[in-house]
Amino acid sequence: MTQAQKSRIHAVDIMSLPALPEVLFRILDACEADNRNMQEIAALVRQDAALAARVLALSTSPAFGLAQNDRKLTLEQTLMLLGINALRTLALTAAVYQFMDQSLGAHRQRHENFWQEALLTATLASKLADLSGYPSVHEAYLGGLISNIGQIGMLVTEPELYDDLLDQAGTDTSELVTREKTLFGLDHASLGGKMLSRSGRRGPLTDAVRFHHASVDELTEAHHLVRLVAVANRLGCDASIAPAAGLVAADRILGLIPSLLNDLHASAVKQTRETARAFGIETSSRPQKQERADGSQTSASKSEHELARRLGDMNILSAARKQLEGSEQIDDLLASADLANHLIFGMNRIGYFLVDDQAQSAQGQAPTNSALTQFWSEFRVALPSTHSLVGATLTNGTTESIQPWQEPEADNAQPSVLDLELLDLLHTAGFFSIPLCAQGQIVGSMIVGVNADDALRITQRHRLLEWFAGELAQEILGLNRRNKALAEALREQAEDQRLKARSVVHETNNPLSIIQNYLGILGRHIDEGHTDVADDLRIINEEIGRVGTIVRSLTETGDVNEDRKQIDLNALVKDVIQLLRPTLITPAGIGLELHLDDSLPPIEASHRRVKQILVNLIKNAAEALDRGQIITVSTSDYVYLGQQAYVALDVGDNGPGMPPQILASLFKPVATLKGGSHAGLGLSITKKLVDELHGTITCRSSHSQGTHFQVLIPRRLLNA
Incomplete structure (x- = not known):
C-alpha cells in the first residue's frame, strides 16, 4: 500500500x-x-x-x-x-x-x-x-x-x-x-x-x-x-x-x-x-457480495433509487420556492403558484380557499389571469366545517379527494353540493383538496382538478405536491404578516398625524390666548394715553411667530438641533413670567414665587422647546389652583442623574394634588382633571418636548403637598 x-x-x-x-x-x-x-x-x-x-x-x-x-x-x-x-x-x-x-x-x-x-x-x-x-x-x-x-x-x-x-x-x-x-x-x-x-x-x-x-x-x-x-x-x-x-x-x-x-x-x-x-433491510449473519448476471457487483439498491428521487424532488422544490419568492400581493403569489404547478406537475385547473381568521371562514380565490377567477371568489366556507371535503381539509388539515375512477371505500365521505360545484367549475372528473399548512397553522387549501389520466402522476408525486403546498403556505403566511405589519404601521402613522394635529390645536391655543389678552391690554394702554406700547407689540409679534412655528410643525419633521442655541434659562423664565402674569396669573388671583440660581450658566438647547415646556407647566398649574394658592418656579445647576450633569427647572404648587390613577398615566394624551373642552394633551406634549431635548421629567403629587414637576435639561455649554 x-x-x-x-x-x-x-x-x-x-x-x-x-x-x-x-x-x-x-x-x-x-x-x-x-x-x-x-x-x-x-x-x-x-x-x-x-x-x-x-x-x-x-x-x-x-x-x-x-x-x-x-x-x-x-x-x-x-x-x-x-x-x-x-x-x-x-x-x-x-x-x-x-x-x-x-x-x-x-x-x-x-x-x-x-x-x-x-x-x-x-x-x-x-x-x-x-x-x-x-x-x-x-x-x-x-x-x-x-x-x-x-x-x-x-x-x-x-x-x-x-x-x-x-x-x-x-x-x-x-x-x-x-x-x-x-x-x-x-x-x-x-x-x-x-x-x-x-x-x-x-x-x-x-x-x-x-x-x-x-x-x-x-x-x-x-x-x-x-x-x-x-x-x-x-x-x-x-x-x-x-x-x-x-x-x-x-x-x-x-x-x-x-x-x-x-x-x-x-x-x-x-x-x-x-x-x-x-427499514426494509434483510438481516444476515455475515455480509455477502451481491452479483449481477454478468458477475459484477450490483449498483444502487431500491433505497438508493428512492434517495436519488428525493434529491430530485428537493431540487424541484428549491426551484419552486424561488418561483414563489418576492410576491407582494396575494394575487401575484397565486399566479406564481399556478405557473409552478403547471411546470412541475402539469396541472392547470387549480383554485384556492384562503382562511380569514377574523371572519372564521375561508373564501375562494383564483389569480386574476385564471379562467376560474369569475366565480371562484363567490364561494365562502364557514369554519370549522366538515360538511364538504374542502371544509374537512380547512378544518382538519387533511388531504381529501374525489376520484370517481377508483372503487369507493366504505368510510369515504360523500361529496357535498359545494364539492360538486367546484368539480363543475374545474371542468374535471375529480379533485384533490390539499391543505396549505405552515408553522402549525392552516392558512387555506389548494384544490387541484384531475382526471383519470392525471391520477397516477399525482399519486406518484403526492408527497412533493404536499411539500409544495407547504412552501406556498409559508409564503402566504409571510405575506399576511407583512400586510398586517404594513396596515399596523399605516394605522400608527395615521394616529400619530391625528395626535400631532390635536397637539397643534392645543398648543396654538396658548399663544392665541396670550395675543388676545395682550390686544386687550394694548387697547387699555392706548385708551389711558400710554405712548410706550413697544413691549406689548413685541410680545404680540413673538406669539404670532410662535403660532406660525407650531402650525408648520404639522407638516415638517422637527429637528431638535435646528434651533439649538445658547439660552439663559433664568432670563427665559423671567420672560415667560412677564408674559403670563398679566394674562393668566394676576386675573386668577394666584401667587407666583421665583427662586432662580444666579450661578446658572447659559446652556445649549432649543429656545422654542424650553419656552413651550415652561408655558405648559405654569398654565397647567394655574388652571388647577384656586385664588390665593401659589405657583413656585425655580432653577438650579449641577443636578446629577447617573453620570450625566443636568440643569433643573422646577414648577410646583400648593394645590389639591392629583390622585394616583391620574399620576399613573400622567404623560399619556388622555389624563386630565380640567374637564370641559380640554383635550388632556398638555403634559403628553410636554413629555415629548423634554424627550426631544434628551432630558427627563418627573412629577410628585399629593393632597397635602400639592404637585411638583422637575425637568432636567442636559448641561451642555455652547463652547465646552
Whole structure:
C-alpha cells in the first residue's frame, strides 16, 4: 500500500461517512413535515452510526456555542440546539455525497452489515449500562453505535482493499485488527478515535471508540463507559449466540455473570432485527457480495433509487420556492403558484380557499389571469366545517379527494353540493383538496382538478405536491404578516398625524390666548394715553411667530438641533413670567414665587422647546389652583442623574394634588382633571418636548403637598 493511500486513511473525516439511505430519506421527510417532532428525528439519528457521529462532530462547532466535553446533553437536546435547518442540511449533504459516490453501491451489503452490527452494539451497550448502573444510558448507546465508525471510514476511503481485508479476517476480530495495522498503519478503533478528536470531541465517549479493542487486562481500570462499549463490541460480534469472549469480558471488567447476559444478548438481537425490518433491510449473519448476471457487483439498491428521487424532488422544490419568492400581493403569489404547478406537475385547473381568521371562514380565490377567477371568489366556507371535503381539509388539515375512477371505500365521505360545484367549475372528473399548512397553522387549501389520466402522476408525486403546498403556505403566511405589519404601521402613522394635529390645536391655543389678552391690554394702554406700547407689540409679534412655528410643525419633521442655541434659562423664565402674569396669573388671583440660581450658566438647547415646556407647566398649574394658592418656579445647576450633569427647572404648587390613577398615566394624551373642552394633551406634549431635548421629567403629587414637576435639561455649554 502506498504512503498516499495510508495518508488518505489517516485523514478521513467524520462528515464524509455514508449513512444508510433508508434512514437518510426518513430524516429528510421528518425535517420537511409541518408537524415535525424532534424526538422522532432523534430516534432516527440513533439508528445510524455515521449520522450520530456527524451530529456529535457538528455539535462541537463554535457556531453552536456548545462545550466540547458537554456530556450533560441528550441527543434530543443536542439536536434542539443545532436546529432543524442545520440537521436538514447535514442529512441533505450526506445524501448528495452518497448519490455522487457511485462506489458505495458496490458495497451496499457491507454497509448494511456495518449498520446492523452498530445497532446491535448500541443496544447491548445501553442494556449493559442499565444493568451495571451507569448513569447515562443514552451516552452508552451512542458510544456503542459509533464505536466502529473507523471501519466505515476505511471502507469509504479504500473500498476494494478493505473489502478484501474483511473477507480474509472473517470473524476473527484480533486478526482483523492485526491486518488493519499492517495495511494502514492503524486499526479501525484508533481511526475512529482520531476522527472524533479531530472534530473537537474529547472525553470518555471518544476513549470508548479508541480503546474498545484493548485487552481485558488493560480495561479493568478504564472509565465505566469505555468498559461498557468494549464489552458490547465483544458481545455484538455474533448475532446468533453470545460469544464466549464477550461473556468473559463482561464478568472480568463489569462483574456481570454469564447467566444474566444470555437473555440480554437475545433481547438485543431481537430488537435490532425488528429495527432492520422496519427499514426494509434483510438481516444476515455475515455480509455477502451481491452479483449481477454478468458477475459484477450490483449498483444502487431500491433505497438508493428512492434517495436519488428525493434529491430530485428537493431540487424541484428549491426551484419552486424561488418561483414563489418576492410576491407582494396575494394575487401575484397565486399566479406564481399556478405557473409552478403547471411546470412541475402539469396541472392547470387549480383554485384556492384562503382562511380569514377574523371572519372564521375561508373564501375562494383564483389569480386574476385564471379562467376560474369569475366565480371562484363567490364561494365562502364557514369554519370549522366538515360538511364538504374542502371544509374537512380547512378544518382538519387533511388531504381529501374525489376520484370517481377508483372503487369507493366504505368510510369515504360523500361529496357535498359545494364539492360538486367546484368539480363543475374545474371542468374535471375529480379533485384533490390539499391543505396549505405552515408553522402549525392552516392558512387555506389548494384544490387541484384531475382526471383519470392525471391520477397516477399525482399519486406518484403526492408527497412533493404536499411539500409544495407547504412552501406556498409559508409564503402566504409571510405575506399576511407583512400586510398586517404594513396596515399596523399605516394605522400608527395615521394616529400619530391625528395626535400631532390635536397637539397643534392645543398648543396654538396658548399663544392665541396670550395675543388676545395682550390686544386687550394694548387697547387699555392706548385708551389711558400710554405712548410706550413697544413691549406689548413685541410680545404680540413673538406669539404670532410662535403660532406660525407650531402650525408648520404639522407638516415638517422637527429637528431638535435646528434651533439649538445658547439660552439663559433664568432670563427665559423671567420672560415667560412677564408674559403670563398679566394674562393668566394676576386675573386668577394666584401667587407666583421665583427662586432662580444666579450661578446658572447659559446652556445649549432649543429656545422654542424650553419656552413651550415652561408655558405648559405654569398654565397647567394655574388652571388647577384656586385664588390665593401659589405657583413656585425655580432653577438650579449641577443636578446629577447617573453620570450625566443636568440643569433643573422646577414648577410646583400648593394645590389639591392629583390622585394616583391620574399620576399613573400622567404623560399619556388622555389624563386630565380640567374637564370641559380640554383635550388632556398638555403634559403628553410636554413629555415629548423634554424627550426631544434628551432630558427627563418627573412629577410628585399629593393632597397635602400639592404637585411638583422637575425637568432636567442636559448641561451642555455652547463652547465646552
